[in-house]
Amino acid sequence: MKSFITQEEVEKIARLSHISLSETEIITAMEHLDAVLQYAARVQEIAKDIDISLLKNKNVEREDIVIPNSCEAILAQAPEREGNFFVVPVIIENQQ
Amino acid sequence: MSMYPFITIQELEQKLANKEITREEILEFYLKRFEAFDGEVGSALEVFDKESILQNTNQEMGELYGIPGIIKDNICQKDRITSCASKMLENFVATYDATAIERLKHAGALLVGRANMDEFAMGSSTETSAFKKTHNPWDLSRVPGGSSGGSAAAVAAGLVPWALGSETGGSVNQPSALCGIVGLKPTYGLISRYGLVAYASSLDQIGIMAQTVYDNARVLSVIAGKDNKDASMQQIDKKDYTQKLDGTLPKNLRIGVVDNALHAHGIETEIVDAIKAALKVFEQGGASIKHIQLPTLDYAAATYFIISRAEAASNLARFDGVRYGLRDKSAKTLSQMYNNTRHNGFGQEVRSRILVGNYVLSAGHAGQFYNNAKKVQRLISYEFKQAFTDVDVLIMPVHPAPAFKFGAFAENKLQLDLQDYFTCAMNLAGIPSLSLPCGSSSNNLPIGFQIAGPHLSEELLYQVGHAFQQKTDWHRKKPSGY
Numbered sequence: 001m002k003s004f005i006t007q008e009e010v011e012k013i014a015r016l017s018h019i020s021l022s023e024t025e026i027i028t029a030m031e032h033l034d035a036v037l038q039y040a041a042r043v044q045e046i047a048k049d050i051d052i053s054l055l056k057n058k059n060v061e062r063e064d065i066v067i068p069n070s071c072e073a074i075l076a077q078a079p080e081r082e083g084n085f086f087v088v089p090v091i092i093e094n095q096q
Numbered sequence: 097m098s099m100y101p102f103i104t105i106q107e108l109e110q111k112l113a114n115k116e117i118t119r120e121e122i123l124e125f126y127l128k129r130f131e132a133f134d135g136e137v138g139s140a141l142e143v144f145d146k147e148s149i150l151q152n153t154n155q156e157m158g159e160l161y162g163i164p165g166i167i168k169d170n171i172c173q174k175d176r177i178t179s180c181a182s183k184m185l186e187n188f189v190a191t192y193d194a195t196a197i198e199r200l201k202h203a204g205a206l207l208v209g210r211a212n213m214d215e216f217a218m219g220s221s222t223e224t225s226a227f228k229k230t231h232n233p234w235d236l237s238r239v240p241g242g243s244s245g246g247s248a249a250a251v252a253a254g255l256v257p258w259a260l261g262s263e264t265g266g267s268v269n270q271p272s273a274l275c276g277i278v279g280l281k282p283t284y285g286l287i288s289r290y291g292l293v294a295y296a297s298s299l300d301q302i303g304i305m306a307q308t309v310y311d312n313a314r315v316l317s318v319i320a321g322k323d324n325k326d327a328s329m330q331q332i333d334k335k336d337y338t339q340k341l342d343g344t345l346p347k348n349l350r351i352g353v354v355d356n357a358l359h360a361h362g363i364e365t366e367i368v369d370a371i372k373a374a375l376k377v378f379e380q381g382g383a384s385i386k387h388i389q390l391p392t393l394d395y396a397a398a399t400y401f402i403i404s405r406a407e408a409a410s411n412l413a414r415f416d417g418v419r420y421g422l423r424d425k426s427a428k429t430l431s432q433m434y435n436n437t438r439h440n441g442f443g444q445e446v447r448s449r450i451l452v453g454n455y456v457l458s459a460g461h462a463g464q465f466y467n468n469a470k471k472v473q474r475l476i477s478y479e480f481k482q483a484f485t486d487v488d489v490l491i492m493p494v495h496p497a498p499a500f501k502f503g504a505f506a507e508n509k510l511q512l513d514l515q516d517y518f519t520c521a522m523n524l525a526g527i528p529s530l531s532l533p534c535g536s537s538s539n540n541l542p543i544g545f546q547i548a549g550p551h552l553s554e555e556l557l558y559q560v561g562h563a564f565q566q567k568t569d570w571h572r573k574k575p576s577g578y
Contacts, residue, residue, distance in 0.1 A: 005455065009455070010451065013451050013454050013455050013458065014451060016454055016458070017409065017438070017450050017451055017454050018413075018416070018431075018434040018435050018438050019435060019438045019439050019442070019447055019450065019451070020435035020436055020438075020439045021439065021447075025444075025447075028444070029447070029448055029451055032448050032509055033448065033451055033452055033455065035509065035510045036401055036405075036448075036452050036510065036513065037452070037455070037456075037465075039397075039398055039401065039510060040398045040401045040402050040456070040465060040469075041398075041464070042395060042398045043395060043398050043399055043402065043465070043468040043469050043471075043472045044464060044468050045395075046392070046395055046472060046475065047467075047468035047469075047471045047472055050471045050472065050474065050475050052471075052474045052475060052478050060327040060328075062324065062327075073191040074191055074419075074420075076189075077188060077189065077191075077419065077420035077421075078419060078420065079417060079418075079420070079421075079422075079423035079425070080423070080425075086418055086419050088418055088430055088433065089427055089428060089429055089430050089432070089433050090428065090429050090430065091429075091430045
């Protein structure tokens with residue numbers, strides 16, 4: 001059976017997913033993805049004959065009400081903070 | 097004190113009402129059981145201390161006053177860790193109670209701990225937990241099922257009389273069946289998902305596990321019903337789901353048996369025989385049995401794989417190491433920090449599902465996979481709807497074979513994913529399903545079946561299941577040694 005996914009595609013998807021993968025992890029992922037996609041592809045067989053209109057879901061709206069809450073409990077979870085800010089590593093890399 | 101193992105909620109309530117026992121004595125009894133047995137079962141990621149359990153609930157008489165239960169570790173309990181059995185959230189402390197938890201506490205329930213699970217609820221054996229294995233109390237060399245395997249094993253070993261799990265594709269009903277207990281996957285929108293860590297939001301539901309149908313209904317009565325904090329909720333008022341449980345089947349009940357499910361590839365004869373025997377019980381109780389076909393069942397798992405992975409990829413994008421959870425502190429740049437945090441924080445199964453999800457959503461592949469899956473989902477819902485014009489409830493298997501050994505599918509992950517074959521269709525259609533024990537395999541492992549009904553038919557499902565348990569003893573069979 002032809003493969004659904006190439007190594008380059010796995011690398012691209014991993015990049016888009018913001019997950020760094022080692023060489024061996026890429027191979028394992030490729031095998032697993034291929035098995036799942038091979039199986040999942042069967043939806044195409046019947047999808048082409050389906051003509052059932054989408055049920056219209058009603059959007060649920062509510063007033064945007066501010067509920068006072070201490071931000072301390074949330075900030076306490078921060079991996080790194082400075083006062084009321086979350087600290088992150090350098091965003092714009094230095095062009096050397 | 098007149099406590100004994102596997103006492104039901106119904107019996108505990110009686111003892112509390114008669115003042116034969118106090119809630120402190122009940123709690124001590126169960127905490128001792130955790131101490132004695134959870135070393136080998138491994139159902140809990142954490143058992144809380146007695147004082148904090150007693151403090152963290154309503155002190156006054158409520159609907160579940162003094163009744164201990166354990167909570168799957170993807171449901172937020174304020175000031176407790178909610179880890180989702182992932183390194184990503186190993187030290188994450190919930191800053192609020194999930195709506196279900198708030199209601200349980202209001203009812204006076206005793207929340208004794210956090211149950212092990214597959215990481216982020218992704219798996220069918222609880223083997224993807226980053227922290228520990230949970231063993232099936234019926235045979236410790238076997239898995240309890242998953243992803244709510246810790247919850248199921250705790251109830252099955254009599255460590256608690258009830259537990260909360262969550263289901264996206266079969267994560268309540270499959271472990272319930274493999275552990276010989278009663279599981280409910282309710283209608284989508286019946287139990288608030290506020291405070292449940294999201295896996296696939298269009299499918300996720302909190303579910304209930306207990307020893308009997310009656311006990312299961314007691315817990316649903318406390319947590320079900322509308323909640324403004326979850327916009328996907330149905331506007332259903334709170335009600336007592338035990339009210340119609342008089343032990344009889346509804347008059348002129350029409351049961352549909354899903355014939356093609358009984359002939360599904362790989363299903364074991366013992367499972368089919370046990371379900372056929374259950375059908376006889378219903379027939380003797382006056383129900384009419386009709387054999388029906390659900391041809392799209394064979395496409396449900398594929399549809400579920402695509403939709404759930406796509407939603408998982410989006411939902412799990414929030415774990416980036418910035419505001420909470422794990423962070424790779426060695427990273428020099430933001431982008432390195434994202435990539436390393438997500439590599440180190442997520443286990444292999446979770447990473448794989450994210451990759452599949454982003455693949456089926458990506459330009460060039462969404463048409464082939466995601467859009468087609470959404471179409472097939474409509475067909476599955478339509479087929480159920482048609483079936484329910486002819487019959488009141490459907491009966492189907494939950495699992496193709498009894499609980500399997502650890503690592504049984506290590507070489508064939510797809511077969512493990514296909515554990516969802518019989519259960520994910522109900523999730524795709526958003527309909528409720530009740531799983532209960534109906535037999536025992538030749539090696540003494542539980543066999544379950546499920547009763548599914550139209551949207552919001554929980555009361556009917558309980559009535560049918562309770563009537564079954566009044567005529568049979570499968571729910572009284574317990575694993576030995578506990």
